[in-house]
Amino acid sequence: MSLQFQHFQTRLLVYLVLPLLLVLGAIYVAVDRANNNNANEIIKRDLETGVANFNAAINDRNENLAIASDALTGDYAFRQAYNTDRLTLQSAMKNLLGRLSTADFIAMVDANTHQLRVDTHRPQLQGVMPEWLSLITAAEALDIKGEYAEASDVIVLDGHPYHMTVLPFLNPDLAGWIAIGFEIGGSFTADFKRSVAADVSVLFKDGNNPWQTSGSTLPAPMPLQLATVFQSSSSPYSLLRLGNDDYVSLASPLSKDGDVQVLLQRSLAAQLQPFRALQQRLFTIFAIGLILLMSALMWVSRNVTKPLELLTQGARRIATGDYLQQVTIPLKDEIGELAAAFNAMATGLAEKEKVRALLGKVVSPEIANELLNRQTELGGEEREVTIMFTDVRGFTPMCEGHSPREILALLNDYFSMLAKVVESHNGVVDKYIGDAVMALFGAPVPDAAAPTQAVLAALAIKPALAVLNQTLIARGAKPLAMGIGINTDRVVVGNMGSQSRLNYTAIGAGVNLASRLEGLNKRYGSPVIVSAGTAMAAPLFLYLPLDRVRVKGKLEPVDIFEPLCELETASVALTEAVALFRTFLQQWQAGSWPAAARTLELYAAADSTLAELDNNLVTLYRQRLQHFSQSAPPGWDGVSTCDEEQVQ
Amino acid sequence: MFRLVVKMVVAVFLGSLCWQAATAATLTLALTDQNDAPVDDAVLYITSIDGKHGTPAPKIAIVDQLNEMFVPHVRAISVGSRVNFPNSDQVRHHVYSFSEAKTFELPLYTGVPAQPVLFDKAGLVTLGCNIHDHMLGYILVLDTPWFAEVHDGKAVITNLPAGKLAVEIWHPRMMQEAALQLNLAITAEQNASISQRLELRPERMVRRAPRRAGNRY
Numbered sequence: 001m002s003l004q005f006q007h008f009q010t011r012l013l014v015y016l017v018l019p020l021l022l023v024l025g026a027i028y029v030a031v032d033r034a035n036n037n038n039a040n041e042i043i044k045r046d047l048e049t050g051v052a053n054f055n056a057a058i059n060d061r062n063e064n065l066a067i068a069s070d071a072l073t074g075d076y077a078f079r080q081a082y083n084t085d086r087l088t089l090q091s092a093m094k095n096l097l098g099r100l101s102t103a104d105f106i107a108m109v110d111a112n113t114h115q116l117r118v119d120t121h122r123p124q125l126q127g128v129m130p131e132w133l134s135l136i137t138a139a140e141a142l143d144i145k146g147e148y149a150e151a152s153d154v155i156v157l158d159g160h161p162y163h164m165t166v167l168p169f170l171n172p173d174l175a176g177w178i179a180i181g182f183e184i185g186g187s188f189t190a191d192f193k194r195s196v197a198a199d200v201s202v203l204f205k206d207g208n209n210p211w212q213t214s215g216s217t218l219p220a221p222m223p224l225q226l227a228t229v230f231q232s233s234s235s236p237y238s239l240l241r242l243g244n245d246d247y248v249s250l251a252s253p254l255s256k257d258g259d260v261q262v263l264l265q266r267s268l269a270a271q272l273q274p275f276r277a278l279q280q281r282l283f284t285i286f287a288i289g290l291i292l293l294m295s296a297l298m299w300v301s302r303n304v305t306k307p308l309e310l311l312t313q314g315a316r317r318i319a320t321g322d323y324l325q326q327v328t329i330p331l332k333d334e335i336g337e338l339a340a341a342f343n344a345m346a347t348g349l350a351e352k353e354k355v356r357a358l359l360g361k362v363v364s365p366e367i368a369n370e371l372l373n374r375q376t377e378l379g380g381e382e383r384e385v386t387i388m389f390t391d392v393r394g395f396t397p398m399c400e401g402h403s404p405r406e407i408l409a410l411l412n413d414y415f416s417m418l419a420k421v422v423e424s425h426n427g428v429v430d431k432y433i434g435d436a437v438m439a440l441f442g443a444p445v446p447d448a449a450a451p452t453q454a455v456l457a458a459l460a461i462k463p464a465l466a467v468l469n470q471t472l473i474a475r476g477a478k479p480l481a482m483g484i485g486i487n488t489d490r491v492v493v494g495n496m497g498s499q500s501r502l503n504y505t506a507i508g509a510g511v512n513l514a515s516r517l518e519g520l521n522k523r524y525g526s527p528v529i530v531s532a533g534t535a536m537a538a539p540l541f542l543y544l545p546l547d548r549v550r551v552k553g554k555l556e557p558v559d560i561f562e563p564l565c566e567l568e569t570a571s572v573a574l575t576e577a578v579a580l581f582r583t584f585l586q587q588w589q590a591g592s593w594p595a596a597a598r599t600l601e602l603y604a605a606a607d608s609t610l611a612e613l614d615n616n617l618v619t620l621y622r623q624r625l626q627h628f629s630q631s632a633p634p635g636w637d638g639v640s641t642c643d644e645e646q647v648q
Numbered sequence: 649m650f651r652l653v654v655k656m657v658v659a660v661f662l663g664s665l666c667w668q669a670a671t672a673a674t675l676t677l678a679l680t681d682q683n684d685a686p687v688d689d690a691v692l693y694i695t696s697i698d699g700k701h702g703t704p705a706p707k708i709a710i711v712d713q714l715n716e717m718f719v720p721h722v723r724a725i726s727v728g729s730r731v732n733f734p735n736s737d738q739v740r741h742h743v744y745s746f747s748e749a750k751t752f753e754l755p756l757y758t759g760v761p762a763q764p765v766l767f768d769k770a771g772l773v774t775l776g777c778n779i780h781d782h783m784l785g786y787i788l789v790l791d792t793p794w795f796a797e798v799h800d801g802k803a804v805i806t807n808l809p810a811g812k813l814a815v816e817i818w819h820p821r822m823m824q825e826a827a828l829q830l831n832l833a834i835t836a837e838q839n840a841s842i843s844q845r846l847e848l849r850p851e852r853m854v855r856r857a858p859r860r861a862g863n864r865y
Contacts, residue, residue, distance in 0.1 A: 076742070076778040083746040144823075146850025171746055172776025172784050173820075174852065 008308070009301040016297060017290070024286045031282060035275035036268075040248060043266045044237065047250035050196040050264045055252070057192055058184070062152060062165050065103050065180050069167060072096050073178055079171050082108075086126065090118045100180065104162065107179040108169065109136060117176065121157075131157065135166040136177050143168060154184060154255040161185070161204040161214055161260045184254065184262075185215035193217045197266065199247075203230055204260040218242065218265070232261060245269050307335045311342055323350030380494020386441040386454040386486060386534060387511050388427065389518035390418060390461070393481035395435040402477075410472070411435060414480060417468050418461065425457035426450070430505050436518075440506055443493040451488045451537035455563050458484045458528045459541075483527060485518030487511075488534040509554065516551040517560060524562070525616030532559040542570040544578050545585050546617065550641045557639040564612050577606040577613065588621065589638025597625050673810055673834045676841040677796075677803040679817065681848045686801020689722040690819040690846065691788050693795035698811035704728055705793040708764060711775065711785060713741050718775055718785025722820060724795045725787060730764035742778035749773045749789050786820050810835045815842065823847040 005011040072078065073096070081092040089108065097106045097120050105121035109130060116130050130136075135151045143149035152165040162181040169176040182188070189200040201216035201223060211230050216223035222242045229240050232251060240249045247265040254260040307329045314327040323346050329339035392398075392414065399407050415437065419429045422439045426447055430438045441457075442450030461484065469479035489510025495502040510533075517529040524546050535543050543561035550557045564574065580603045587596035604618040675694070679687040695701065706728030712719040714736045725731065733743050735758050744753035749771025754761055756779070767773065767789045775785035796803040798817075813834055818827035824847070834840040 074781055076744075079744075079746065079778075083751070143852065144849050146853060148853045168852075170781070170852075172744075172781070173774045175746075 007301075008305050009298060012297045012301045013294065017294060020290065020293060024290070028279075028282065028286065032279060035272060035279065039268060039271040039275065043248040043268065043271055044250065046196075047198055047248065047264045047266065050198045050200075051250055051252040051262065053196055054192060054200065054262050054264070057188075057195075058163055058254070061102055061182065061188075062163060065100055065182065066150060066165055066167055068100050069096075069103075069106070069178060069180050072099055073167075073169055082169070082171055082175065086117060090120070090123060093118050094120055102182055103180045104182045106181075109177040109179065111169070111174050111176045121181075130179070131155065132164055132166070132179060135164060135179065139166045139168065139177060143174070149174075154260040156204050156206045156255075156260065157181070159206060159212075161202055161254070163254070183214075184260070187215070189215040189217050196264070198264040199266070201226055201263045201265070202254070202260065203227065203251075203263055204255075206259075226263070230263065232258060239268070240265065304335065307331065307339060311339060314342060314346065318346055318349060321353070323347075323353055380492045380496065382490055382492050383443060383446065384450075384488065384490050385443045385493055385506055385510070386450045386488040386537070387491070387506060387514040388422070388437075388439040388441065388454050388458065389485045389515045390437045390439070391483050391518050392435040393483060393522075398478060398480075406477075410477060413468060413471070417464050421457050421460050421464050425453040425460070427453060427457055431503075438505075438511075438515075440493070443506060444504060451486075451534050452540065454486050454488075455530060455534065455538045455541055458486060458530075459563060459565065462527060483518050483521030483529075485514045485516065485521070485529050486534050487514035487517060487531040488537045489513065489531075512553060513551065513558065520546075520549065520551075520560060524560075524620065525614070526562040527614065528563055529560050530563055532561065535559075535561045535563075538563075540567050541565065542567050542575065542578060544613070544615075544617075545582055546615075547585070548589060548639045550639050557637075562615065573606065574610055574612055577603060577610055580606060581617070584621070588624075591636045591638070593625055593628065596621075600625070672806060673808040673836050674839040675805040675808055675813065675815070675834060676839065677798060677817070678841070678843045679798050679801050679803070680845050682845065684845075687819065687846060687848065688799055688801075689720065689786075690798035690803070690817060690822075691722060691724040691790075691795060692798055692803040692805065692815065692817050692842075693724065693788075693790050693792055694805065694808070694813050694815050695792055696814045697794075697809055701791065702793045704791055706730070708732065710734060711787065712736050713743070713777070713783070716741075716777075716780050716783055718783060720797065721784075722786045722788065722797065724797050725767060725789055726793055726795075727770050727789055727791050728766070728768055729789075730766050731787060732760060732764040734760040741780065741783070743775060744778055745773050745775050747771065747773040750787075753778075788818060808834055813840070817844060817846060819846055819848060821848045821851065823849055 005014070078092050078096065081088050093106055093108060097103060100106065105119065107119040107121070107130065108117045109115065110117055114129055114133060114136060115127050116125055119125050119130070132153070132155055135153055135155075138151035139149040142151065149168045150165060152163065154161055154163050156162070161184045163184055164179055164181040167178045167180070168174050169178045184202050189202060193200050199217045201218060202214040203211050203226070204214060205211050211227045213223040213227045216226065218226065225242050226240065229242070230251075231238075232253075236251050238249050238251070240247045242265075246268045248268055248271075249263055249265045251261045251263045254262050307327075310327050310329060314325065317325055326343045326346065327339050329336055331339070402410070414435075415429075415432060418437055418439075422429055422437075425441070426445075426449075427439045427441045428443065430440050432438075439454075439457075441447065441454040447453065461482070465480065465482060472479055487510050489508065491506045491508030491510045493504070493506045495504050496507070497503045513531060517531060520529050521527065526546065529546065530538075530543070535541075541563045542565050544564055546560045546562055548557045548559050564570070564578070580599065584596055584599040584603055587593070587599055600618065600621055604622075607613045607618050675692075677692045679690055679692075681687050704726035706726050707730075709723055709725050709729055709731045710733075711723050711731055712734055716737060716739070723731065733754055735741050738758075740756040740758050742753065742756045745751055749769045750765070750767050750773045752765055754765070767787060770789050770791040773787040773789060775783075775787065777783035794805050794808065796805045798819075811834065813832050815830040815832060816827040817830070822828070828844070828846065830842060830844070832840055832842065
């Protein structure tokens with residue numbers, strides 16, 4: 001089972017305080033148990049001594065009585081009286097009882113008939129068998145064996161426990177049995193209590209009646225309570241609850257049948273009094289120790305968790321990109337080392353981020369990432385990429401009359417605008433060539449929507465340029481005009497250059513074509529020209545077909561288009577105008593020039609009313625029609641050759 | 649002990665020897681206890697012969713007091729006999745009896761009392777000394793002339809007439825309550841002998857057994 005903790009402090013407390021608590025608890029319980037056992041042992045030992053003393057006291061009294069009785073009944077006068085009338089004997093026995101101060105009664109039984117002759121306790125009684133006949137039989141049994149015929153027991157007479165001894169009366173031969181009894185009650189136990197540190201109670205049971213107490217030294221009403229809670233069991237020891245105290249009690253049978261018992265008791269609480277004080281002190285020490293330990297643990301855990309919190313905050317700051325703040329922990333231990341390592345890491349990260357940011361400024365962020373994340377090595381791959389070239393119209397003449405600083409500021413504004421638009425369409429500015437810009441779509445990250453994104457970017461540049469131009473006009477500068485060429489083709493992309501200086505770029509015929517298309521804008525008066533490849537790859541735009549041209553360095557003629565807007569936003573008039581021009585171009589390419597001339601004029605009417613058609617196609621083709629004198633030259637294939645301007 | 653110091657007492661049977669001279673038969677008793685030890689201090693007597701009681705023959709007998717003991721321990725006499733209680737000790741004795749057959753006392757005395765005590769009633773007389781609790785003696789007063797004290801397990805009654813005898817044996821410590829009764833026939837030619845075992849209980853312990861170690865003084 002593994003425990004999960006929210007706080008280090010909790011973990012420390014659980015792992016250290018809990019075991020300590022268990023140990024302290026175990027010690028406390030062990031001490032408590034030892035004290036209890038000890039107290040019990042002491043009490044038991046004392047009680048055992050007490051019981052032995054009690055029995056000895058009874059024996060002593062009994063023996064003294066027996067000796068005295070022997071002496072007195074051996075008196076000749078008494079012997080004579082025994083053989084006279086009963087009244088005289090009774091009187092003599094009363095006199096004898098007076099001499100035996102510790103006896104409560106004395107009785108005489110005829111040796112032959114076993115009948116009671118005199119009982120000082122019950123003067124009227126005679127001629128009957130006594131209740132303690134068994135004692136006589138026991139004495140007789142001893143006599144017949146030649147032993148001294150004395151038998152003792154504790155018996156209950158008239159609801160009182162008596163210790164009784166039967167002795168032979170020799171006159172001079174065995175004539176009768178003398179019984180002497182004394183009550184084991186109040187005065188006896190009270191006398192005895194003086195010599196033993198315990199409470200003494202005599203419990204007895206008359207037949208099947210419940211237990212009764214006799215001569216208990218316990219304060220009232222405990223003796224009555226004792227009679228109800230006492231139970232004679234196999235174990236002589238018991239723990240009896242009397243009043244509010246537990247009493248360790250030792251019972252010892254006084255009578256042979258166990259119906260009379262002496263019970264010695266001592267209060268456990270009184271015995272434990274000194275131990276309780278000790279326990280209290282122990283408890284206080286434990287509590288103080290625990291509090292000290294917990295304080296120390298909290299101090300330690302705070303010393304650990306506070307730096308950890310600082311480090312966590314630092315890590316969070318780093319996660320949000322703040323690498324510069326350092327964590328200050330004035331410790332020299334492992335935590336201090338961790339903080340130092342953390343700070344070194346932050347510094348390292350900050351440096352790496354600095355490089356990344358700089359790289360992102362020098363090259364586009366995507367290329368920077370590509371460079372940072374992949375292994376930078378020379379080489380490239382052939383991939384379909386959409387290449388965009390832009391150029392500022394009449395940049396060189398515009399530079400005249402401006403300081404280089406002003407021109408640089410102008411260019412930076414222009415490039416920033418351009419880069420923003422390109423990047424917002426997942427494009428990448430590959431390089432700046434003077435006032436020209438080469439941008440890539442679909443590289444370095446392949447993108448199926450790259451052609452569409454490129455055309456969208458080209459369309460978005462127009463309003464962005466308008467905004468830029470407004471600020472330029474406000475600054476007193478001339479507004480900028482620009483041309484854009486876009487081509488989609490399979491080219492090679494990758495890191496090119498030398499091992500020490502790399503440049504991520506694209507090369508191939510497709511790149512050159514894009515550059516040439518950009519240059520064609522001047523001829524057609526169009527802002528954007530895309531190749532047929534791009535137009536087919538990005539079909540969701542309304543394209544105005546411009547011409548079929550053969551560019552330098554490329555044998556195959558290329559259809560070129562000007563993207564006007566997205567199809568879904570195209571107006572009917574514009575769509576119809578574009579259709580009209582497409583018809584014209586087909587007629588023109590087929591060489592049916594009269595028809596073409598007519599169609600051109602129809603288109604010219606539409607062209608003049610539509611702001612979107614911002615070019616000089618009508619003028620260009622009117623000139624071409626005039627130039628060819630109403631008829632196509634021999635070998636006409638409908639392709640315009642343009643090599644008057646070259647890029648790269 | 650007094651049993652070891654048995655003194656034979658004389659002159660008890662002198663008369664009977666002459667009376668039964670013509671038909672003299674003899675009854676012999678061999679008496680042992682349960683341990684086959686010969687028994688002392690028992691009394692063998694014949695209550696009737698052919699159903700007829702004999703006429704007691706009173707004599708003068710002696711029960712001495714020697715070393716604080718009655719000697720002999722048991723004395724058998726005929727009714728009407730007198731017993732002298734000479735005191736052979738240096739100390740005085742106070743001989744008494746509360747027995748029904750004879751209640752008497754001889755207060756402290758030395759030497760031979762002036763008058764012997766008359767035992768005129770048959771029965772057992774238990775003797776004690778008032779100043780010596782341990783002194784115990786018995787006088788068996790018999791209503792018959794035919795008796796003998798058993799010494800060393802043996803007793804002999806001579807000069808008996810032939811006939812059917814009712815014989816009794818008594819001992820102060822016999823287990824059974826009454827005297828042992830036997831019936832047998834005897835002829836002049838053929839002496840009868842009885843071999844009898846009598847179960848005796850131990851002597852009564854009179855003094856209290858010492859219960860404490862050490863000297864009481």
